[in-house]
Amino acid sequence: MKRRNTIQKELILNAVKRLHSHATAEEVYAEIQKEYPSIGKATVYRNLKLLSEDGQIKRIEFPCESERFDDTCSDHYHIKCEKCGKIFDVDMDLVSGLTDKIKDKHGFTFNSYQIVFKGICPNCQ
Amino acid sequence: MKRRNTIQKELILNAVKRLHSHATAEEVYAEIQKEYPSIGKATVYRNLKLLSEDGQIKRIEFPCESERFDDTCSDHYHIKCEKCGKIFDVDMDLVSGLTDKIKDKHGFTFNSYQIVFKGICPNCQ
DNA sequence: CTCTTATTGATATAGAATATCAATAAGGAA
DNA sequence: TTCCTTATTGATATTCTATATCAATAAGAG
Numbered sequence: 116m117k118r119r120n121t122i123q124k125e126l127i128l129n130a131v132k133r134l135h136s137h138a139t140a141e142e143v144y145a146e147i148q149k150e151y152p153s154i155g156k157a158t159v160y161r162n163l164k165l166l167s168e169d170g171q172i173k174r175i176e177f178p179c180e181s182e183r184f185d186d187t188c189s190d191h192y193h194i195k196c197e198k199c200g201k202i203f204d205v206d207m208d209l210v211s212g213l214t215d216k217i218k219d220k221h222g223f224t225f226n227s228y229q230i231v232f233k234g235i236c237p238n239c240q
Numbered sequence: 241m242k243r244r245n246t247i248q249k250e251l252i253l254n255a256v257k258r259l260h261s262h263a264t265a266e267e268v269y270a271e272i273q274k275e276y277p278s279i280g281k282a283t284v285y286r287n288l289k290l291l292s293e294d295g296q297i298k299r300i301e302f303p304c305e306s307e308r309f310d311d312t313c314s315d316h317y318h319i320k321c322e323k324c325g326k327i328f329d330v331d332m333d334l335v336s337g338l339t340d341k342i343k344d345k346h347g348f349t350f351n352s353y354q355i356v357f358k359g360i361c362p363n364c365q
Numbered sequence: 366c367t368c369t370t371a372t373t374g375a376t377a378t379a380g381a382a383t384a385t386c387a388a389t390a391a392g393g394a395a
Numbered sequence: 396t397t398c399c400t401t402a403t404t405g406a407t408a409t410t411c412t413a414t415a416t417c418a419a420t421a422a423g424a425g
Contacts, residue, residue: 237346
């Protein structure tokens with residue numbers, strides 16, 4: 116199944132970049148509707164999935180949250196403000212060696228891990 | 241709003257303990273229906289929430305997953321098998337000092353963090 | 366330009382969790 | 396024990412996110 120370039124895919128990628136960070140599918144949909152009202156919601160969901168599979172955007176899965184999509188594809192942590200609900204990037208080195216620590220103790224093959232921080236952001240304090 | 245003890249709440253707490261770990265609300269509901277078929281789904285969801293608020297069980301939030309409820313209330317990490325989807329406890333010391341590391345760099349007040357590991361469990365390899 | 370088929374978009378569907386609300390029952394007071 | 400207030404229950408409806416369906420459209424290779 117060869118990928119095809121479409122106007123819709125282009126618009127969606129641009130919208131994720133323009134919204135810059137952590138946009139939900141619904142937010143991306145609303146953003147695109149301004150300039151291209153005929154776009155379908157399913158198309159947005161579909162392409163966000165495809166784009167993240169192709170590594171053009173990063174899918175961020177938060178517990179008890181809608182999926183979010185980030186134009187920054189490099190690994191970094193996130194923190195969620197428990198008051199306003201917004202997601203922020205965390206400026207911090209990645210914790211290394213975490214998976215090594217537990218590799219031996221279990222028969223598991225470790226692939227990845229994710230850290231989610233919670234707190235109160237400056238604006239909400 | 242004073243809490244009342246009900247048969248349903250008792251059954252739900254017992255079911256979480258019997259299922260031992262990481263049961264979803266639907267699983268708890270199915271389990272209780274065996275002995276108490278008249279219980280309502282909303283009652284299960286409601287009480288799982290109440291019980292976790294009261295600290296009698298622990299609510300585990302996984303990305304892109306239903307909520308799960310654990311009878312082990314102490315802090316520990318979890319790993320999800322990407323093949324069978326099951327959740328396992330991780331036998332590993334808690335990572336300390338994580339929030340301290342980033343406290344200074346941001347105006348944030350850090351409250352908590354959660355680490356979710358992903359891998360392939362022994363059975364699925 | 367033609368043809369194959371990936372993609373679109375309207376709609377339906379699935380699934381988790383909460384909201385609504387009359388009926389029930391817990392448990393404090395008499 | 397009995398009465399009364401009101402928290403709780405359970406059936407149902409609703410919300411919300413995300414995916415599935417499918418005829419119509421359009422990308423892009425030949």
